[in-house]
Amino acid sequence: DTAVSQTPKYLVxxxxxxxxxxxxxxxxxxxxxxxxxxxxxxxxIMFSYxxxxxxxxETVPNRFSPKSPDKAHLNLHINSLELGDSAxxxxxxxxxxxxxxxxxxxxxxxxxxx
Amino acid sequence: AQTVTQSQPEMSVQEAxxxxxxxxxxxxxxxxxxxxxxxxxxxxxxLVIRQEAYKQQNATENRFSVNFQKAAKSFSLKISDSxxxxxxxxxxxxxxxxxxxxxxLTFGEGTQLTVNP
Numbered sequence: 001d002t003a004v005s006q007t008p009k010y011l012v013x014x015x016x017x018x019x020x021x022x023x024x025x026x027x028x029x030x031x032x033x034x035x036x037x038x039x040x041x042x043x044x045i046m047f048s049y050x051x052x053x054x055x056x057x058e059t060v061p062n063r064f065s066p067k068s069p070d071k072a073h074l075n076l077h078i079n080s081l082e083l084g085d086s087a088x089x090x091x092x093x094x095x096x097x098x099x100x101x102x103x104x105x106x107x108x109x110x111x112x113x114x
Numbered sequence: 115a116q117t118v119t120q121s122q123p124e125m126s127v128q129e130a131x132x133x134x135x136x137x138x139x140x141x142x143x144x145x146x147x148x149x150x151x152x153x154x155x156x157x158x159x160x161l162v163i164r165q166e167a168y169k170q171q172n173a174t175e176n177r178f179s180v181n182f183q184k185a186a187k188s189f190s191l192k193i194s195d196s197x198x199x200x201x202x203x204x205x206x207x208x209x210x211x212x213x214x215x216x217x218x219l220t221f222g223e224g225t226q227l228t229v230n231p
Binding site for chain 1: 147153156157158159161164166203205209211217218219221223224
């Protein structure tokens, strides 16, 4: 069983569209994240949730809206997609309590905006 | 703000030989964690090794070991007996100790490792 699963894995869409990426973890973790990896492969955090509460909200356009219906799910909705949104988006999870706990990543969702 | 720097965009090594990937970081904190992640072409992010800053002993995981120099803020990764499957992008990452819930990983730019047969 995949620990952190995201769908879709690949997504090609036109500018201006709205799209969502779903993420689920079956590890029983209480903390989930979204990271963005740009074309130069630089990884940066976008959001994190702990027990469905938003903890980290980096400088991300308002067009990006995360939603956590429960501890095991963290979805990412993107409105009015732009060319610059093309990237690989990684969902991740960890158990809170200590920063040494491993952060487990999903396989990434490769978004291409044309 | 914490920053992580990997000064080697690309490295190559012959199969069965040893290679060292460099990482430096900047922080004003005394307690933190450091990690090396591997990203093969599949894009999966895989934890290779972790180091707690309060531990003086360098972490090891089979063929992977680190050289942690806290005063110099240096955290290099040594891969011994390199294998073809080690070819990947390697990311160094930093995480605060006190920001436990939802604490972020700050990544370096990555080092692309090629293993030559």
